[in-house]
Each structure stands twice: as C-alpha cells, then as structure tokens.
Amino acid sequence: MKRMFACLLSLAMLLALIGCGGSSSQPSNSEDSASSKEIVIKYPTFQVGANTAAPVVAKLVEEFNAEYAGKYRIEVEDVPGDANYADKIKVMISSGELPPVVYGGGYKLLDLALQADLVVDLTDAVNADPEWKAMYNETWESTDCRDGRIYASSSEGQLIGYYYNKELFNQAGIKPAETWEEFFDNCDRLLAAGITPLAMDTADGAWCTQLLLGAMIAGSGDEGLEFMNTSYPTNYNIPSVVDAIAKIQKLYQTCTTLDANGGAYENAANNFFSENVAMICNGPWMIGDFSDTSKTTEGFSDKVGVATYPGGFVYDAPIEGMFVTKQSDPALEEAGIAMVKFFTSPKAQQTALETQGMVPAGATVEITQTALDAFPLLADFLEQASVCEKRGNTLTGLMVPGLEDTFSAELPNLASGADTPEQFCQVLTDFATANPVT
Amino acid sequence: MTHFKLSPKQKAARVFSYLFMALCVLVALFPIVWVVLSSFKTNREILSNGLQLPSTFSFSGYKQALEMAPILKFFVNSLIVSFASTALNVFILAMAGYVFAKKKFRFKNLIFGILSLSMVIPSTALMSPVYTVITKLHLYDTKMALILVYTALNMPISLMILRSAFAAIPTELEEAAYIDGAGFFRTFWQVMMPCAKGGLASAAVLAFLGSWNEFTFALLLTSSTSTRTLPLSLSYFTSQFSFNYTAMFAAITIAVLPSIIVFSIFQEQVCSSLTAGSVKG
Numbered sequence: 001m002k003r004m005f006a007c008l009l010s011l012a013m014l015l016a017l018i019g020c021g022g023s024s025s026q027p028s029n030s031e032d033s034a035s036s037k038e039i040v041i042k043y044p045t046f047q048v049g050a051n052t053a054a055p056v057v058a059k060l061v062e063e064f065n066a067e068y069a070g071k072y073r074i075e076v077e078d079v080p081g082d083a084n085y086a087d088k089i090k091v092m093i094s095s096g097e098l099p100p101v102v103y104g105g106g107y108k109l110l111d112l113a114l115q116a117d118l119v120v121d122l123t124d125a126v127n128a129d130p131e132w133k134a135m136y137n138e139t140w141e142s143t144d145c146r147d148g149r150i151y152a153s154s155s156e157g158q159l160i161g162y163y164y165n166k167e168l169f170n171q172a173g174i175k176p177a178e179t180w181e182e183f184f185d186n187c188d189r190l191l192a193a194g195i196t197p198l199a200m201d202t203a204d205g206a207w208c209t210q211l212l213l214g215a216m217i218a219g220s221g222d223e224g225l226e227f228m229n230t231s232y233p234t235n236y237n238i239p240s241v242v243d244a245i246a247k248i249q250k251l252y253q254t255c256t257t258l259d260a261n262g263g264a265y266e267n268a269a270n271n272f273f274s275e276n277v278a279m280i281c282n283g284p285w286m287i288g289d290f291s292d293t294s295k296t297t298e299g300f301s302d303k304v305g306v307a308t309y310p311g312g313f314v315y316d317a318p319i320e321g322m323f324v325t326k327q328s329d330p331a332l333e334e335a336g337i338a339m340v341k342f343f344t345s346p347k348a349q350q351t352a353l354e355t356q357g358m359v360p361a362g363a364t365v366e367i368t369q370t371a372l373d374a375f376p377l378l379a380d381f382l383e384q385a386s387v388c389e390k391r392g393n394t395l396t397g398l399m400v401p402g403l404e405d406t407f408s409a410e411l412p413n414l415a416s417g418a419d420t421p422e423q424f425c426q427v428l429t430d431f432a433t434a435n436p437v438t
Numbered sequence: 439m440t441h442f443k444l445s446p447k448q449k450a451a452r453v454f455s456y457l458f459m460a461l462c463v464l465v466a467l468f469p470i471v472w473v474v475l476s477s478f479k480t481n482r483e484i485l486s487n488g489l490q491l492p493s494t495f496s497f498s499g500y501k502q503a504l505e506m507a508p509i510l511k512f513f514v515n516s517l518i519v520s521f522a523s524t525a526l527n528v529f530i531l532a533m534a535g536y537v538f539a540k541k542k543f544r545f546k547n548l549i550f551g552i553l554s555l556s557m558v559i560p561s562t563a564l565m566s567p568v569y570t571v572i573t574k575l576h577l578y579d580t581k582m583a584l585i586l587v588y589t590a591l592n593m594p595i596s597l598m599i600l601r602s603a604f605a606a607i608p609t610e611l612e613e614a615a616y617i618d619g620a621g622f623f624r625t626f627w628q629v630m631m632p633c634a635k636g637g638l639a640s641a642a643v644l645a646f647l648g649s650w651n652e653f654t655f656a657l658l659l660t661s662s663t664s665t666r667t668l669p670l671s672l673s674y675f676t677s678q679f680s681f682n683y684t685a686m687f688a689a690i691t692i693a694v695l696p697s698i699i700v701f702s703i704f705q706e707q708v709c710s711s712l713t714a715g716s717v718k719g
Contacts, residue, residue, distance in 0.1 A: 044661065049506050049674030050682045077661040080507070081673035084657050087565075091658055094566045097573060106678075207678070266681045270485035285679050294480045294684060 038070055039335045041100050044077040046085035052285045053156075056352045063351075064342050072335045082107075093118065100327055100336035104320030108401045110144070110152050111437055113325065120324040123150045125337050132341060135362035142231060142393075143318050153344040154321030154361035155352065158394060159385050160211060160283040161308040161315075168195050168278040169305070176307035180219055183310045184247075187255045190278050198251060199268035199280035200260040202411035205396055205404045208268045209248065209260075209411065211281035211315065214395035216244035219311035228392030232400045232437040236428040245414065245421040252415035261415040273300065283315075284378050287357050306381040314385045317393035318361035399432070406431045470698070477687040484683045499688035506682070507674035508663050509689055516668040517696075519581050520649040523588035527596050527645040528638055530589070535600025535637075536626055540612060550601070557594035561654050572659050583659045584667065588652060592645040599644070603637020604630060639707035647697055668693045 043061075047053040061074045077099075079085040086107040092098050093109070093116050104110045113119045126132050136150065144152035164176060172193040177183035187197040200209045217240050218228040224240035227233060236242075252260060257276060259267050272280040273289070273296035280286075290301035308314045321344055324336035342348060349360035350368060357375040359382075360367075372379040396404045410427050413419040419427075444452065476484050477499045478492040503509060537543075538550050568587060577583040607630060615625040631638070653669040660666045672693065675686035 042661070046677065049677070050680045050685075051677040052680050078663075078666075078674075079657070079661075080670060081676070082678045084673055088658055091565050091569050095570045095573065204678070265679060266485060266676075266683075270482065274482060274486050282679070289680070292481075294682075295482055297482075 039072050039331055041072060041074045041332070041335050041339055042077055043074050043101055043339070044079045044085065044088065044099050045103060046079050046082050046105070047103075048076075048078045049080050051082075052288065052356055053352070053358065056355050056358065059351060059355065060343055060348055064339060067342070068338065072338060074339060098325040100332050101322055101324055101339050103322050104152055106319060106397060108320065110320055110323055111146075112401065113323065114146060114151065118325050119151050120326055120333055120336070121149050121151065122153065122324065122337065122340070125341070126150045126153070129341070131346065131364075132344075134364050135344075135346070137363055139317055139391075140361070142229075144321050152321040152323040153340050154318035155344040155349055156319045157359040157361040158283060158315055158317050158319055158397070159359045159382070160281070160394070161306055161381055161385065162211070162279055162281040163272065163286065164279045164305050164307060165272070165275060165277075165303055166305045167303045168275065171195065172278070176305070177310045180216065180310045187251070191255065196257055196271075196277045197255040197279060199271045199277045200252060200256040201263045201265055201268040202261055202415060203264035203408060205408050206411050207265050207396070208281050210395045210404075210407070212251070213244055213248050214315070214392070215281070215309035215313050216247055217241055217395070218313045218390055218392050219309060220244060225313075225390055225392065228395070228398070231393075231398055232432070233398060234400070234429065234432040234436055236425040236432065237422070242421050242425050245424055249414050249417070249421060249424075253417070261412050270295070275300075275303075284357050284359055284375070284381065287375055287377050290377075301377075304377065306377050306384070308381075308384045308388050311390060312388045313390040313392070314388040315394055316385070316388075316391040317397060321361070400435050400437050402435060403428065403431050470694070473687050473690050473694070477684065477691050479684060479687075481681065481683050484687070499684035500692075502682065502685040503671075503675070503688040503692065506685055507671040507689065508666075509668070509671050509692055511663055512666050512668045512671045513692070515581065515664070515666060516650055519584045519588065519667055520646050522581070523585045523592070523649045524642050524646045526585065526589045527592050528600075528642045531593060531596040531600050531641065532631065532634070532638060533626070535597055536604045536630055536634075538597070538601045539604035540609070540630075550597075553597055554594050561591075565654065565658055568655065569658055578659060579661045579665050581665050584649075584652075584656060584665070587655050587659065588645075588649040591652070591655075592648045595648075596641040596645055599641045600634065600637050603634040603640075606637075607633045636707045639704050643700060643704045643707075646700055650697055 045057055047057040057076070061076055065073050079088055082105070086105070086109065089098070089102060089107075089109050090112060093112050096116065096118065098113065098118050102109060102113065110119065126136065132153070135153075136145070140154060144150060144154055168190070169175065172186070172190045172195055174186045174189050177186050190197040198212070200212070201207065202209065214228055217224040219225075220240040220243060223238060224244070227238065227240060257263075257267075257271050259271070268280060269282070269286070269289070271277045289295055290304050322340045324333055324340055327333050327336070344361070346360075346362060346365045349358075349362060349365045350371075352358040353360055353365075353371045354368060354374065357371070357378050359378075367379075367382060372382075396407070399407065407428060410419065410424055414421070414424045472488070475492060476488070478495045478497075480493075483490065483492065534553075538546065572578055572583045572587070575583075577586070611629060611633065612625055615629040620629065651669060652667070656667045656670055657673075660670075672686060672689055675682045675689065
C-alpha cells in the first residue's frame with residue numbers, strides 16, 4: 001500500500017510538471033522572443049477542417065507571414081466548428097481578454113465587443129489608405145461601422161440567390177420564376193409532375209428557409225424591402241412579414257420533404273444533391289459541393305442552374321468583417337491592423353474568389369477571368385445579380401443577437417400548424433423587443 | 439449429465455427472457471455498429487438512407503479524418519489528461535469519501551450536500567468564471583488546466599460512489615484494525631482501501647469517461663494542438679455550410695474505442711459498486 005501511495009504522489013508531481021511545462025500561459029498576446037522583435041498574432045479561427053474557407057485562410061496566413069517575416073507572424077489557433085468559435089469568443093469578451101484580431105463572421109461579435117469597449121477604432125487607418133477606404137460603401141457602413149466610425153473590415157460578400165435542378169425543371173416544363181406568383185405556380189407544376197419543389201429546414205437557424213422567407217418579405221413591396229435593410233428590427237408584426245410567414249407555412253406543409261421539419265442545412269443540401277427536390281436557397285460556397293462525388297453523383301454539377309429571386313431581389317451584404325481589439329501593447333494593435341488590412345485587401349479577396357469561389361465583399365474588387373473560368377455557375381450568377389435592383393441583408397443577419405435560435409426553435413410549430421403566422425411573428429417581436437441592440 | 443425437462447410455461451419464459459436480452463443487446467449495440475458502419479459510407483449514403491449497409495468498405499474516411507485533424511496528437515493528449523485527472527480525482531475523493539462515510543463531525547451532511555449540489559450547476563454557467571480563474575493562474579492552454587477542471591467536475595459523482603463504497607464496509611473491520619494498533623492512516627490505506635476496490639474502480643471509470651468525453655472546457659481552455667483533446671477533433675468535420683460525415687464517423691470510431699475498452703474491462707466492478715450499500719443486512 002505504501003508503494004501505491006508513493007506511486008500516486010509521484011504521479012501527482014509528474015502531472016504538476018506537465019502542467020507547468022505547458023506551451024503558453026496567456027490566451028492571446030504578443031511574444032517578443034529574446035532573439036528578435038517579431039510580434040506574434042495569435043489568431044483563433046473556425047475556418048479550418050471541413051470549412052470551405054479553410055484553404056483561403058491557410059494561404060493568406062502563409063503570404064502574410066512571408067511578407068512580414070521578422071516583423072509580424074500569425075499563429076493560427078484552430079477553433080473547429082462555427083458555433084464553438086462564437087461561444088469561445090463570447091466567453092473571452094465577457095472576461096475582457098480578446099485575441100488581437102477577431103473575425104465577426106455571422107455571429108454579431110462586433111457589437112458584443114463594442115459593448116465591452118474592446119474594439120480599436122480603425123477610422124484613421126482606413127482613411128489613410130485610399131484603396132482600403134474605397135471599399136467602404138453604404139452596405140459596408142451598415143455592417144462594419146457604428147456611429148460614423150469604422151470598426152471592422154469585410155473580406156467576403158453575401159451575394160445569394162437560389163439553385164435549381166435544370167433536369168427536374170425541364171420535366172415540369174418550367175423556368176426560373178420572375179415574379180412570386182410565377183414561383184408558386186412553378187411549385188404547383190413541380191408537384192403535379194411528382195417532384196418535391198423545395199429544400200427547407202428548421203434546425204440550426206434554418207438557413208435555407210430564412211433565405212426564402214427574407215426574399216419573400218423583400219419582394220412584397222416597399223415596406224418589406226425596407227424591413228430587409230433594417231438592422232435589428234424589433235417589430236415582426238407587419239403585414240409583409242406575416243404574409244411571408246403564412247406562405248412559408250404553406251410551403252412547409254405542401255412543397256418540401258418530410259425531414260424539413262427538424263432537419264438542418266445538411267439534410268436540405270442532401271435532398272438537393274440527391275435530386276429529391278428541385279430548388280435550394282444558398283450562397284456560392286455551395287458550388288464546389290455540386291461536383292463532390294461523396295455528396296452527389298457524377299455529372300450532377302451540369303444539371304444545376306442558378307437564379308436570383310423573383311422580383312429582381314438578391315441578397316447582397318458583406319459578412320461582418322475582422323476587427324482589431326484593444327491590447328496592453330500598442331505594437332500588437334498595430335500588428336492587428338496590418339493583419340486586418342492584408343486579409344481584407346482587394347488582392348486577398350481575389351485570392352479567395354479564385355481559390356474557393358468566395359464572392360468579394362468590396363465592389364471595387366475585380367472579378368478575374370481566372371475565377372470566372374474556374375466557377376462558371378458563379379459567373380452566370382454574378383451576371384444575373386448585376387441587374388438586380390432590390391438588395392438586402394439576410395434575415396438572420398438583421399436579427400438581434402440570439403433571435404435566430406428562437407426563430408429556429410419556433411419554426412417546427414409553424415411548420416406543423418401549431419403556431420399561426422401571427423403567433424409566430426409575435427414570438428419574434430417579443431424576443432427582439434426584450435433584447436434590443438442600442 | 440442431468441437433463442431437466444422444462445414445462446411449456448418455463449420454456450415460454452425462457453424464450454421471452456432471451457428475446458428481452460437480445461433486444462437490450464440490440465439497443466446497446468445499435469448506435470456503435472451504426473457509427474462504425476457509417477464510417478465506411480459516403481456522405482450521400484449516410485444522409486439518404488442511414489440504415490443501409492455501405493456500398494463499399496473504403497477506409498478513405500479514416501484517411502481523411504487523420505489528414506483533416508491531428509487526431510493522433512489529440513488522442514495522446516486525451517490519454518494523459520484523462521488518466522491524470524482520474525488518478526487525482528480518485529486519490530483525493532477516496533479520502534473524502536472515507537471521512538464522510540465513517541467519521542462523525544459537525545455539519546457533515548450539510549458539507550456533503552453542498553459538495554453534491556455542485557453536480558447540478560450547468561457547465562455553461564461555469565464557463566466564464568472557470569476561464570477567468572484559469573487565465574489568472576496562467577494555466578491557459580496547459581494540460582494542467584484541464585486536469586484540474588476535470589478533477590473538480592467529476593468530484594460530486596466520485597464522492598457519492600466512494601462514500602457509498604466505504605459505508606458498505608462493516609465498521610467492525612475498522613474497529614478491529616484500531617484494536618490491533620493501526621492508526622488512522624494505516625487503517626485507511628491498508629484496511630479500508632482494499633475493501634473499497636470496487637467503488638474505487640467504479641469512480642475511476644466514470645471519472646475517466648467524463649474526462650475523455652468532455653468538450654466545452656477543452657475548447658475554452660486550450661488553443662494549441664499540443665494541449666487539445668480528442669472530442670474537439672470531431673468539430674473539424676462539420677461547419678455551418680459544409681460537412682464530411684464519413685470522416686467524422688471515422689473519427690468518432692477512433693475516439694470511442696478506448697472508452698468501450700476501459701468500460702468492458704472494468705464493467706463488473708462498475709456495476710457491483712454502483713449498487714454497493716444499497717442493501718442493508
């Protein structure tokens with residue numbers, strides 16, 4: 001027994017040594033090595049693993065480290081999983097310690113960090129660089145600026161329409177709709193041909209469904225279009241929203257697959273890849289999957305067409321960009337600004353476009369022929385989108401933080417008919433009113 | 439060899455009992471078999487018809503899993519963190535369990551109640567304070583941070599098991615040791631500990647499984663490959679708009695095998711000690 005006791009004590013001491021000999025003791029900070037003055041930027045990111053942007057981030061990190069060799073160096077910290085990343089950054093915000101550079105993504109992290117007074121004002125840095133400043137148009141301002149000050153810089157745009165299966169459309173004798181009446185008529189004709197029209201979902205924010213819903217709201221008239229361009233709306237009990245919700249309820253009950261109620265994006269995507277449905281709403285990042293034979297059949301990509309929404313609407317809003325956070329070391333803040341400028345530069349956006357078909361956030365970024373040749377479906381979509389007069393942000397992009405979870409949790413009740421459209425809108429209104437963003 | 443002839447009623451009961459056991463085995467094994475089989479399917483096969491057998495037995499999922507995430511490194515980290523936190527947990531809580539089971543002191547039940555109450559605090563409520571404490575201690579991104587946190591997280595269940603295990607040992611045994619001249623520590627180490635072997639194994643297995651499977655704090659308190667544990671690797675295979683279920687199921691297969699092996703080896707001790715102390719007399 002004495003031997004066992006000794007073993008346990010030895011183990012405990014060994015563990016203490018392992019722990020104390022850990023790699024680092026700070027979540028994020030610069031490391032001025034003894035031999036050089038190189039500043040290390042620890043950059044946590046969810047754009048790793050299966051994430052479509054992972055190759056782009058890896059490439060940009062490599063280029064940045066080469067360009068700033070000896071001065072700045074980025075050390076990537078993998079935070080796999082989008083929601084995991086958002087959760088971790090939120091905890092870091094609450095503790096007041098953020099990494100030097102944070103990517104806001106679709107998680108409204110900028111406002112949370114601003115509320116905690118942790119964000120560096122980029123206005124002077126942007127104004128000092130004409131190329132950088134030229135990218136800040138009206139849509140950028142609503143995404144990355146607050147009270148006339150610039151706090152973030154975007155690299156990726158959200159230019160979103162919907163994809164359709166040309167073969168299934170031909171079977172039903174239809175073409176992409178130009179009006180919403182024509183869209184619902186198309187759905188009826190697809191049903192008559194024995195084809196399920198739409199891929200829909202309810203879980204994980206119901207991405208595909210909320211895109212369809214937002215497009216209907218925007219296409220309903222001036223009130224709806226204004227709603228789709230209003231950040232953090234608190235009143236969802238307006239006719240254009242209630243009417244669109246009623247249509248979504250009908251689509252859930254008649255025009256989609258059984259697994260839509262309770263299903264997530266991957267179920268909706270699989271239904272489109274498997275040719276179980278004729279249409280899916282999603283962005284250009286999906287294009288690569290059309291030729292992935294682990295997800296679909298050989299030659300499927302040739303069957304896919306792309307269209308903007310009826311009424312000439314297209315989603316067009318940059319994704320909340322990167323921001324620099326306040327650090328005790330001003331040199332680290334400078335390094336963070338250099339990184340944000342590099343990662344959101346027109347050149348970096350072109351790299352993302354040519355590598356993964358990611359739509360640039362900046363209107364001034366040239367769409368190169370290399371990209372158009374590599375992603376013909378994207379080229380077709382960009383051409384269609386260029387003539388769209390109605391534009392807006394996504395519905396979840398407009399919602400107050402946390403509302404997308406309530407939206408997602410309440411959708412099954414709407415789909416099953418347990419909630420009326422008015423009741424559903426009241427739930428959204430109640431949450432948004434109780435959690436306004438000032 | 440003697441043969442007993444069963445009555446029709448006994449035969450029916452036996453058939454029913456076998457059917458029931460088969461059902462239990464099916465329910466227990468189905469998820470494991472399904473995960474292993476899914477690791478050989480394509481994404482399309484998994485999502486379109488989850489119950490069908492794989493069209494081909496390809497190991498590409500395992501190859502992709504190992505390429506996309508540093509699973510082997512995470513695996514080693516998990517082993518170190520899980521074994522260390524389990525050893526610490528059992529070592530400390532065996533002493534606490536013995537005292538709570540056999541000694542009388544003021545506010546004993548109140549203190550035990552407070553320690554047990556920590557079991558009902560949701561981990562999300564602990565995230566921010568634990569993160570702050572660990573960073574202030576300069577233990578962020580170290581294995582020691584996870585070892586300490588897991589030791590604490592597994593405290594209530596280990597304490598309950600070990601208290602029951604020590605309570606089930608007859609007090610006469612302890613008294614006999616004292617009469618023979620053994621002191622407090624000698625009685626604990628040489629008399630009580632061997633008798634509570636089942637409880638110790640049970641607490642150790644549950645603490646190991648708890649540490650092996652933990653995700654939230656592993657994500658929050660670590661940032662580098664050198665400290666991260668296996669559950670995090672599973673998040674590499676799905677993101678908001680992309681997924682690779684084949685690789686994910688391959689990674690899950692790699693991740694759950696040690697848990698299954700550990701539980702299989704110690705299953706008798708775990709089951710017996712979980713019911714120890716429940717029957718008096």
